[in-house]
Amino acid sequence: MRNDRGVVDPRVSIVIPAMNEARNLELVLPRLPQVHEVVLVDGNSVDDTVEVARRLMPNIKIVRQTRRGKGNALACGFEAATGDVIVMFDADGSADPAEIPRFVEVLMSGVDFAKGSRFCPGGGSEDITRFRSAGNRGLNAIANLMLKSRYTDLCYGYNAFWADVLDEVDLPSSTVVAMSPDTMLWGDGFEIETLLNCRITAAKLNVVEVPSVEKCRVHGVSNLNAISDGFRVLKTIFAERTRAKNIREFARDQQPIEVVVAADYLPHSISEGIA
Numbered sequence: 001m002r003n004d005r006g007v008v009d010p011r012v013s014i015v016i017p018a019m020n021e022a023r024n025l026e027l028v029l030p031r032l033p034q035v036h037e038v039v040l041v042d043g044n045s046v047d048d049t050v051e052v053a054r055r056l057m058p059n060i061k062i063v064r065q066t067r068r069g070k071g072n073a074l075a076c077g078f079e080a081a082t083g084d085v086i087v088m089f090d091a092d093g094s095a096d097p098a099e100i101p102r103f104v105e106v107l108m109s110g111v112d113f114a115k116g117s118r119f120c121p122g123g124g125s126e127d128i129t130r131f132r133s134a135g136n137r138g139l140n141a142i143a144n145l146m147l148k149s150r151y152t153d154l155c156y157g158y159n160a161f162w163a164d165v166l167d168e169v170d171l172p173s174s175t176v177v178a179m180s181p182d183t184m185l186w187g188d189g190f191e192i193e194t195l196l197n198c199r200i201t202a203a204k205l206n207v208v209e210v211p212s213v214e215k216c217r218v219h220g221v222s223n224l225n226a227i228s229d230g231f232r233v234l235k236t237i238f239a240e241r242t243r244a245k246n247i248r249e250f251a252r253d254q255q256p257i258e259v260v261v262a263a264d265y266l267p268h269s270i271s272e273g274i275a
Helices: 022-031 049-056 070-080 097-108 130-147 163-169 192-202 226-251
Strands: 012-018 037-042 061-064 085-088 113-117 159-162 207-211
Touching: 012 070, 012 097, 022 049, 022 097, 037 049, 037 070, 049 061, 061 070, 070 192, 085 097, 085 163, 097 113, 097 159, 097 207, 113 192, 130 192, 130 226, 159 163, 159 192, 163 192, 192 226
Parallel strands: 012 037, 012 085, 037 061, 113 207
Antiparallel strands: 085 159, 113 159
């Protein structure tokens, strides 16, 4: 457990990937709590996403993503963030800003990664379809079997973590140039949540699942494709399992992962070790 950070009042950076989300930002940005900084990562929007963000929040930090996909947008935002704690936050209105203090509180208890979950006790979703829910359950079961973990929600993007965790998960750098404008590197797509969860587990960091209620997208249509993105997630699980085994063999460390649970939340240990 990492209790040596010595941070009493952490600076919080909220990282928001956005592409053509101007109408949703009108509703989302005014509801955010006061934090150290808000980083909006624009995915080459063709509406007035950036203009709306600057009008509503003059001090907002605008970052242009360097490739395609949500994963690349988040990586760009993480690199630009200067806070002690980073919160991953969607621009479509599905995430409840009132939950942010809960995530930060869990991190302050000595946890490395606060994992939002719609399916642990206290969580929920007003948006997920039966088809996507079934797919998520299947992918979740495979990941737990492969990683010997106990995640209840593998593909949810509302998470928070200490910024120094990024040194251990090794996300694709924003500076790497893709072979073509349509190319997405490994981790550039919606598989980013799964990749993060797998690498957090492989790094033997302390994780707590935080109950979260997902709202419906307010305006527009999601870019998520349940089938193609589901296959990317499945591929990620197997690839990250191989990566984790290689790391384990290199380190010769067979100790199980210990996961702590904040006292104020329902106990839910989600990681035991990597087989």
